[in-house]
Amino acid sequence: MSSEPVVEIKDLVAGYYVAKGFRSLFKKFTPVLRNINLTIYRGEKVAIIGESGAGKTTLIKIMLGLIKPRHGEVRVLGYTPYSLKRREKRLLAKKIGYVPQDPSRSLNPRLKVRRILYEPLEALGIDGEEAEKRVFESLKHVHLHRAVLDYYPDQLSGGMMQRVLIARALVHKPEILILDEPTSALDVSIQAQIINILNEIYEKLKPTMITVTHDIPVAQYLAEKAIILYKGEIVEEASFQEIIENPKHPYTRTLIQSYTLPVKP
Numbered sequence: 001m002s003s004e005p006v007v008e009i010k011d012l013v014a015g016y017y018v019a020k021g022f023r024s025l026f027k028k029f030t031p032v033l034r035n036i037n038l039t040i041y042r043g044e045k046v047a048i049i050g051e052s053g054a055g056k057t058t059l060i061k062i063m064l065g066l067i068k069p070r071h072g073e074v075r076v077l078g079y080t081p082y083s084l085k086r087r088e089k090r091l092l093a094k095k096i097g098y099v100p101q102d103p104s105r106s107l108n109p110r111l112k113v114r115r116i117l118y119e120p121l122e123a124l125g126i127d128g129e130e131a132e133k134r135v136f137e138s139l140k141h142v143h144l145h146r147a148v149l150d151y152y153p154d155q156l157s158g159g160m161m162q163r164v165l166i167a168r169a170l171v172h173k174p175e176i177l178i179l180d181e182p183t184s185a186l187d188v189s190i191q192a193q194i195i196n197i198l199n200e201i202y203e204k205l206k207p208t209m210i211t212v213t214h215d216i217p218v219a220q221y222l223a224e225k226a227i228i229l230y231k232g233e234i235v236e237e238a239s240f241q242e243i244i245e246n247p248k249h250p251y252t253r254t255l256i257q258s259y260t261l262p263v264k265p
């Protein structure tokens with residue numbers, strides 16, 4: 001790990017404009033994230049852990065520039081992600097690989113895997129032999145055979161769909177890999193397979209790996225540092241050893257107590 005920050009968030013407040021009533025035309029700002037201060041360094045392997053509704057996906061959307069903060073500053077790889085011009089947006093998109101939640105809903109059922117993997121490269125102006133090389137490399141990283149390129153998503157199992165999503169996030173060789181609940185939609189046996197694949201990818205490519213999850217054991221397998229998000233605020237940030245041996249916040253204590261942490265796979 002280096003001392004170069006790749007994600008820097010200062011005094012962030014962010015949320016959504018929500019209609020005041022069922023038929024109301026007026027929208028009121030509802031904060032979801034408050035007082036967020038966070039620095040993630042190059043090559044770090046961190047997990048953002050919190051229960052459903054804590055604001056984990058909103059925090060990812062902030063990093064991806066999909067939401068503008070109401071207050072505070074966000075820098076990702078030196079860019080301010082929500083205020084980029086088209087060219088800079090492309091440059092930043094090249095550097096981030098994002099694996100969304102729920103593989104079965106995140107893949108376009110009308111596109112073959114081939115198109116799913118080539119599309120992000122074409123969008124970045126990469127084609128021909130170079131694109132082919134990258135697609136094959138990405139398939140190799142997730143242990144999928146090239147034959148899968150001719151399949152539609154609904155011909156694949158949940159675990160294979162997730163591997164396609166991971167391959168799609170890797171085709172452009174990202175510096176940051178963001179994983180949103182990478183195992184929550186999968187059977188337990190498949191979860192271990194995906195965790196192993198992600199750890200292998202980390203060892204080979206050494207991206208900054210940010211995993212968002214509600215599941216402490218999954219976080220422990222995929223990260224070295226835990227960032228605990230509770231009701232939109234970061235309440236604790238430490239190594240897993242510190243978090244498990246000496247949890248400081250009451251919510252972290254509840255989280256730890258509710259799991260019997262298994263041995264690493």
Ligand SMILES: Nc1ncnc2c1ncn2[C@@H]1O[C@H](COP(=O)(O)OP(=O)(O)OP(=O)(O)O)[C@@H](O)[C@H]1O
Pocket residue numbers: 016017018032050051052053054055056057058059214
């Ligand atoms: N587009 C939106 N408009 C209004 N409110 C939203 C929107 N997206 C999320 N929210 C609300 O923001 C809060 C945080 O949602 P978010 O999806 O960030 O949580 P999360 O921790 O990722 O939870 P989950 O694991 O269930 O996805 C929730 O109360 C949710 O209802």
